[in-house]
Amino acid sequence: MIKACLFDLDGVVVDTAKYHFIAWRSLAEELGFEFTQEDNERLKGVSRMKSLDILLEIGGLEFSDDEKLAMAEKKNTLYVSYIERMTPEEILPGVPEFLQELRNKGIKIALGSASKNSPMILDRIQLSGMFDVVIDGNSIKEAKPNPEVFLKGAERLGISPENCVVFEDAVAGIEAARNAKMYCIGIGEPETLGMADLVIKGFDGFTVEKLKKAIETS
Numbered sequence: 001m002i003k004a005c006l007f008d009l010d011g012v013v014v015d016t017a018k019y020h021f022i023a024w025r026s027l028a029e030e031l032g033f034e035f036t037q038e039d040n041e042r043l044k045g046v047s048r049m050k051s052l053d054i055l056l057e058i059g060g061l062e063f064s065d066d067e068k069l070a071m072a073e074k075k076n077t078l079y080v081s082y083i084e085r086m087t088p089e090e091i092l093p094g095v096p097e098f099l100q101e102l103r104n105k106g107i108k109i110a111l112g113s114a115s116k117n118s119p120m121i122l123d124r125i126q127l128s129g130m131f132d133v134v135i136d137g138n139s140i141k142e143a144k145p146n147p148e149v150f151l152k153g154a155e156r157l158g159i160s161p162e163n164c165v166v167f168e169d170a171v172a173g174i175e176a177a178r179n180a181k182m183y184c185i186g187i188g189e190p191e192t193l194g195m196a197d198l199v200i201k202g203f204d205g206f207t208v209e210k211l212k213k214a215i216e217t218s
């Protein structure tokens with residue numbers, strides 16, 4: 001029985017990957033190497049500092065922890081300058097309708113994101129009020145694929161993991177959901193997100209009825 005749905009933010013509710021990409025690419029350019037869209041795929045669902053490590057590995061560069069903190073800060077300042085201007089129009093298709101349907105049916109809603117910028121993004125896209133609980137990069141110690149973010153969400157909602165469904169676009173996030181023993185729906189392509197219980201392209205036309213059918217037949 002579904003009692004709660006837990007949503008990743010970046011790539012599930014909004015497409016922020018493009019802003020992360022521009023900001024990381026700008027840092028790479030400054031450091032003198034190229035950072036491609038393909039490279040950016042490796043950063044999906046990955047924490048800010050881990051993302052920087054991957055970026056520096058691509059550039060073949062090494063820095064001290066203090067230098068890395070300053071770089072992450074710089075990237076984030078640029079990233080924030082983009083997300084500050086986000087509007088509700090950037091919510092991915094079908095998301096508001098699906099969230100509203102969950103609310104109408106009394107199913108709880110939580111956010112489970114690695115991003116420390118989650119509160120600002122939710123505010124800008126005017127969706128803060130839709131989430132019963134928000135667990136983000138500010139409230140977790142362990143990054144996905146560790147299940148902490150989703151287990152905390154379920155705990156705060158007072159709902160057991162077996163009654164939770166997770167929506168995720170990143171491989172690390174799907175692993176986190178599996179580690180939390182929650183039913184997991186991948187948002188994207190089956191080729192990449194094969195370990196999810198079900199993969200859908202997005203929320204356009206997706207309903208609680210379809211979700212229940214998928215769970216029953218799995």
Ligand code: BG6
Pocket residue numbers: 009010020043044045046047048051076113114115116117118137170
């Ligand atoms: C995840 C994104 O949701 O949040 C990653 O998929 C990002 O790309 C991570 O690095 C951390 O985000 P932020 O906003 O705290 O730098």
Ligand code: MG
Pocket residue numbers: 008009010011012044045168169170173
């Ligand atoms: Mg994501």
